[in-house]
Amino acid sequence: MLTLEDLFVVAVVWGTVIVLSWFLSSYLLGVFTGRKSRLDRILVPVENFIYLLAGIDSSKNMGWKEYFKTLLYLNAGEAILAFFILMFQQSLPLNPMHYSGMSWSLALNTVLSFSSNTNLQHYNGELTLSYLSQMSAIQFLQFTSAATGLAVGVAVIRGFAGKARTIGNFYYDYVRSLTRVLLPLAFIATIILIFMGVPQALSGYPTVSTLQKGATEILYKGPVASLVSIMQLGTNGGGYFGANSAYPLQNPSQLSDLFEIGMMMFIPTSLLFLFGRMVGDNREGRTLFLAAYAIYGIDLLIAFLSTTVIGRGLEVRIGGVASTLWTVTTTAFTTGSLNASLSGFNPVVILTAFFGMLIQAAPGGVGVGAMYLIMYVIVTIFLVGLMAGRTPEYLGVKIEGSDVKLAVAAFLTHPIIILVPTVVAFAIGAESTVGLAANATGFTRIFYEFTSAAANNGSDYLGAAGNTVFFNVATGIVMWVGRFLPILFMLAIADGVSTRKRSQKQGLKTGSISFVVILVFSIFILTVLTFFPFLVLGPVLQFLQGMKLSIGGVIFGL
Template identity: 40%
Template sequence: MGILQIVIVLAVLVALVKPVGNYVYHVFSNEPNRQDRIFGPFERLIYFLIGLKSRAGMTWKKYALSFLLTNIVLVAVGYVILRVQQYLPLNPNGIGNMEQTLSFNTIISFITNTNLQDYSGETGLSYFSQMVVIMMMMFTSAATGFSVAIAFVRGITSKGETIGNFFEDFVKAHTRIFLPASVLVTLLLVALQVPQTLDPTLTVTTLEGAVQSIAIGPVAALESIKHIGTNGGGFFGVNSAHPFENPSPLTNVIEILSMWALPASLPYVYGRFAKNRKQGWVIFSAMMTLFLLFLSLIHFSELRGNPAINAMGIDASQGSMEGKEVRFGIPQSTLFTAVTTAATTGTVNNMHDTLTPLGGLGALGEMMLNVVFGGKGVGLINMLMYAILGVFLCGLMVGRTPEFLGRKIEPREMKLIAVAILAHPFLILVPTAIAFMTDLGRGAITNPGAHGISQVLYQYVSSAANNGSGFEGLADNTPFWNISTGLVMLFGRYIFMIAMLAVAGSLVRKQWVPETVGTFRTDNKLFYGILIGTVLIIGALTFLPAIVLGPIAEHLKLG
């Protein structure tokens, strides 16, 4: 029955790819379509209010500068609100101002679509901050990532055109995708008993006569955009394990599909832009193959149980249920874990610190590779980066200048791709080493041995991949961890995005080369295998030593 539950969700996801992909393509194709009648008047009003008189295409430098300046303004506004929230309205519980290093970490976390939380939402933020800062950035960070992904796709598929206009893409992402989808999912969650209110914390008397405080708030609205925007985070400290955030298996499936449908549809969108849908399905198939490998590792590791607990004679017939909700069980817990780390969402319905060593390895692996669907455009861009690299390597082996989608791949593009590929492990492994070399870093580790290594490694992997989930056994709300993870999130987001926009800008200016019999095809089974092999080989070369010291060593120690 557990496998059947997973198969049904996978089947629904695959069925959604084409209709969602077609919708997203029409949003960003800039071709007249029926959507314009519905959203056009509202968008023109927004363009007028922000002073956007021309929606002409931008160079990659102007596009990058536009999204950077927009993000800087949002960061400044959000930071100020967090620092003075106790004086602002909609604070019925009297929550104080957020400490400065925690404010820095939080604001960077949410603008980078990471949503790493070193605080508990119900006690650390007012309703005003939850809605005006956190939810606002869940929309804007997702729209920024989506816009950059579409610009990159335009750059590598269009013939002599620009990569688009950032402000037009940014507005359309809000009006045509995230706002409508969030309203729909919010209504579904409210109908399924997720709270949506501005009332203060409830004070109730239990059956035993004790007085208990129960936190409530605008939960459903935050839940919808946190999943649709692959943001993560949570209204409550325990995230989607909380019965108010995720009360039933049905809401669990809705949240899984919410965070997975858009990233899974982007390869199909890429195929539409490339005028070759087989290209899109090859990318999707490679992503799904990697996902199924990691899902199988997580699921069967958790189903097998913890050898240490099994040796104590405790009934483990249901698998390793430590840290998991009974209402979800192993199947929906492991599927949620695989999807949230694949889609770089970061929301959790079970505590990843309690995963078996190989289960934790599966979650780590998806974030380390950062190509298994990914968040709003991240997975697609990364996979296309590996696709270009694979084409380049194949071209070198046959002594031919490599071409991708009719453009020659030359040293400039490969240098930029090398920067993007190497920046990710650098931002993970160097801070991890520093954390172990300093008392400030080691002092936060709550588990000795290999599991402690996994805790620190997971924290920086999650930050660099803009995922935001954590092993949660790490005492990380300190200036050292707030600042270090904040910087990793910042550089992990923007170095990669700028480098990939530069690649798109370089390719869009190149003359298109007609396909010949000697052109290496990228829409067949051979390239599917090359693509997966390239990803796995580079991932192993960069991360295998760290994995051996952490989860693999812990697994071997448990026997």
């Protein structure tokens, strides 16, 4: 049951994140427009050394094709490097437990997962990965994938702003995302987490005595704080432990719980404000912010109203409401980390989690959340233009037919890569390989697996049970297509818009509250119409079956 205290906590988290995000957006504006900073004396030589070492030109403007090819090749190279680290970790240092290398399918799934900012984990980290693998493969990809997302988000915003008449240079955006945003913020967050009780050590796993007389247990620890910081700030979600942030050493207290929730909201929210700053009209940024948070808030309210104080699979020290807050937030921001088992939630909470992942813009992940919101804006403006008989325009720029086609292609990517593999999985009986039956519960869990993979979220029901060749390969393909194909379409739109002539007169007032309402309504309608049949077969049917059992129990109990 939701209390005033719970509402106060949510208000404090939201308020703190929103205020800090507003200030961060001002800083990001300086970072990505080249505004002079006091940090330049330290960071410019470092950045220039990176460019020199890599032999790249960071001042050259790129078209959308070159921008996309550059980011795709770089991410592929990083994934290949991490793949070999995971495959041969038994021969590498910092492996005190002498863990063997991953199988090829699990290593492939893991690097595709982390390089796409998904962090779907078909393994238990503390029982599978060495310290070196956690740091040089997992954390490395968490930084680089977040930097890629941030660079893409800025490039799309820059294109729609039109002031630079280009989407920019990927190397410039990528390196600055790392040196001036992610690394400094992660360092600060790591220090705070250490003070909150999250371990940061390389001394091996100690054996400790338990409360039971004569019994001992291995205490799994390691460089946890540094991983958790970028896990949340970069909306990655992949934890050091198999239980993720339900594990006490990754999330020791209610204070750390709220801090980690705030971290995953921080950068995506700031990107919405950055949009307004870069286009020169804060009302446009306000539109994206209000639409995203309206959807997030509706999801949260529905989930709260159906949440019990505590249930099976939920952490007693955290509580049902805080667990629901985390679950809705982690899917709305496409992070994927968890502080409770998904099995502990009722179907209504799971349904709200589905909506967060299916929409991907409430507010979505680092960089790509803002990108998807702009995609929805284009589709909405087109639909309104059709109904009003007017030429669709956005920020004074005419939205052409090619833009609408590309936006629709970006939108349709996810229904295709979610629904097709879900059907294939049941057609070949893959659900039985992970201990599931072909019923509403089994359908929900398989549907959730591919939805999470396509949305680059990473939360899942299967966990280590999903370590089969089919699910490793299938979700791996879905994760990369779901990550990079929409980016391709949106970069093409932004690059085309960046050089178009802009009129001073704007038809549809996209900075108004009325447009916020239209945008939210359009997003909900598009999502429901696309995924309704599958949602009915999964969480909705689960809910109705539960209601039937409850009503039957009451009747026969009388």
